[in-house]
Amino acid sequence: MRSVLSRHRRLLAALLAAAAAAFGLAAARPRAPGVRVLVAARDLAGGTRLGPGDVIVRAFPAQVVPAGAIGHAAGRTLSGPVRRGEPLTDARLRSGGLLDDHDPAAVATPVRLADAAVVRLLHIGDRVDVLAARAEGPLPARTIATAVPVVAVPRPGPETDEGALVVLRTGREQAAALARASVDSRLSVTILGD
Numbered sequence: 001m002r003s004v005l006s007r008h009r010r011l012l013a014a015l016l017a018a019a020a021a022a023f024g025l026a027a028a029r030p031r032a033p034g035v036r037v038l039v040a041a042r043d044l045a046g047g048t049r050l051g052p053g054d055v056i057v058r059a060f061p062a063q064v065v066p067a068g069a070i071g072h073a074a075g076r077t078l079s080g081p082v083r084r085g086e087p088l089t090d091a092r093l094r095s096g097g098l099l100d101d102h103d104p105a106a107v108a109t110p111v112r113l114a115d116a117a118v119v120r121l122l123h124i125g126d127r128v129d130v131l132a133a134r135a136e137g138p139l140p141a142r143t144i145a146t147a148v149p150v151v152a153v154p155r156p157g158p159e160t161d162e163g164a165l166v167v168l169r170t171g172r173e174q175a176a177a178l179a180r181a182s183v184d185s186r187l188s189v190t191i192l193g194d
Helices: 002-007 009-028 172-184
Strands: 035-040 055-060 107-113 127-133 142-152 164-170 186-191
Touching: 107 142, 107 172, 107 186, 127 172, 142 172, 164 172, 172 186
Parallel strands: none
Antiparallel strands: 035 055, 107 164, 127 142, 127 186, 142 164
């Protein structure tokens, strides 16, 4: 055995040196920086509107980045509590609620339509014109709001003769006009095409 080792000593030494060099190069090779992920800088309560001090960036290996990881958090609101260091994903953020965060002039306006069956035809995102007609007299219906989007169609409550509720995104003046019209008129909608 000793003679076999002595004959192949140089070959064995060369192989071990090559292996050591390969391991050394692998260890010295720069690592990929990873994927930048926003994480909570501290424990945060549900309902927190995120600001710059609430999140930090951490690098994660690509294979462990959670699905739905977000790239922008400022001004968004948490749907539930988040622990320090937890990656922020779309599932942890409110979807914006009833209103578009980019339109500060918009308000969510609940409108009770006279015919409850009409509300069952509506879907979120539909655009409608709101009409008001007085019960007495032959006056024509008047348009109160035009091309306003439906932002919520609440589940109907118990059957009543009072119609059904729908929530529209309007301006403040349109909301006031709708409130005035609902006092003495029956409200209905026409559904607009795309």
